[in-house]
Amino acid sequence: MQQVSLNEDTIPYDIVTKKLNEWYTAIKNNLDREAERLKDEVEELMGNMEKNPDVILYHQLLDFRHELMLSYLKSRNEEELKAAYESLKEHQGQLKGMLDYYFFFFMGMYDFRRKELVSAISAYRRAEKSLEYVDDEIEHAEFFYKMAEIYYYMKQTYFSLNYVKRAMRIYQKYNNYADRVLRCNYIIAGNLIDSLDYEGALAKFKDTLQISYSIRSEMHVYTSRLNMGICYNHMEEYEKAYDCLIEAYKYFDKVNHACVEKTLFNLAHVQARKGDLKSAKSFYEKGYEVATDRNNSEYIVKLDLLKALYLTDKCYNLIDDSFSYFVSHKMYGDIEEFGFEVAEVFQKKGDTTRSAKYYKEVILAKNQIQKGEMISETQINSLINDSHTGLEHSRIE
Template structure:
């Protein structure tokens, strides 16, 4: 990562700069214990250093990024994260150069975490305008990965594939970036799922599972199993889906990981689709409780939807409320996916009116997704020229 140069004070700027950079590296690698240790060392140094507005802001930005890492890995510190976010907002419009990049990059990550997709992509695009101030090529790859992630989530396949290619091209030039390459492969497989190439996606997830075991990355082992379970559910292999998901859940619960809600939702979904409503109800109750405890609005909406279409009769307001949440947050991929499922459930029940209603939701969602893909030729040419590479190719739900 590019260094921030400090005015010389009580502590030489080289020492503080190196420590700040070390801290950021630990954060990016999700090394929570190492990051906490370095955070404490940085704060001690900052207290002994001559005041410098750029350094103070840089430290504040990294503190915000640190809280996001803790929130992701341990599903806590939400209030600390919100406080750090609000403090940074006071600096908007006052930052230039490299710090401007980090400000908008981290804002975009926070908005994506809250599923404020329009705000997130706006922040990322603003960050991209200042990316040229960052000399570190790995940081460019980090940014490209995040762009690939949000475009995947928005079902903008062309852009997702383009950015993930650019990220992998950089990571592949350096040693010890296996974790990053695995994440890029998840994005690649996710785009294959959206293209209905389930076998291709499964092959990639089997590959990431093998690599993760070989390099002893337990988080990636069970992330791969979670994703495999999702694909098996898609193709109707419910037993394999359940086996993968329950193994993933046992790990995530032990680690109190942010993927608990997602895994419990998929377990409830698998069991509901296979007709084991008692088991589905158990995972629903457990998952909704976790989502409520963590104030996870996205998964509360998804659990409500699951309850309405499989576990109860007549709770049509829950379905409408869930789709309202998706629409408000521009989650058109979820509207398309779940709209089709809901429409099919009502069709099989002989409820043609409600079935037609949700088929229309699917069509409207597809239109919105296509609108997002309709960009000018100038923008396409700029994107391809800047990457100078062809297209190559995270999870679902």
């Protein structure tokens, strides 16, 4: 399915466009080796192609998307990604139609990776305004999935489930999209956890595990294990949680996957809640080292919170700093979840003042989630006005 078309009279452009679209397909499917091969082929073709501004911009957009893929799969240095991001931002407001969609869609993905949720959802919603210029139905499903993902992260369950069902309806119409259907099921199960339906979520994760075995996808086998471990932790079945998480960690560590620090955090969390503080400290130290090395601010903060709550005494500043980070990034789902846990721990210690403080944080976070007004229309309109108005269908000529 072709994402971008060129004037058929210009053969070199047709060849380049076809190769660019093949490259994008490999990127979307996380086929890193195939994507690297196609990238090299594209670079060679671009070097011999007559200059065309739209083709050059499409290439630049895909190069940024390629780096996003590698940063997720291989935990690549974020500096190259940041440089590509800054370079692309210079074109904001200059693109129309399909290229406008790709620009804001990829910007949203980058902002989500940095946990800049307001910027990410703003960019996604801006991209949605140009989605009509994209003919490829699978690309529509990709967009719906990303919207479901960020709304799940924001604990906007209704919107998340609405978008993920729209994505699944498309994916299930085609062959060879088992990977995407699995990812959609992770989102559905995550929303079930947020709805406190742990049994339903666990059943869904067990289904994804069996499907992962059937399609022989190691990555999805261990992603399912990771998710099962998180679910068992919520259910306070710590031995089962540990067994799932340690399996996932061994795989992610072997392939240097971006989920290493997340898995180590969850291992430390499970062991701390179980009371095995020696083991928890070991996983905490490994996780903190990885998160620091990769400059993963989200998990540095979460590991600091874990340290203050279970592994040291009276490090109240670390807890306050963690919640300040959550607030500044509008991470109300994390405030609700961790606020309740912190409040419970202080309650058990008899520190009713601090317990009350964090119960209040939970209530405030719930209010923000229920309002569903984390993104104001003013912010959206501002973003739109920074771009062009009066969009028209754009083809690369």
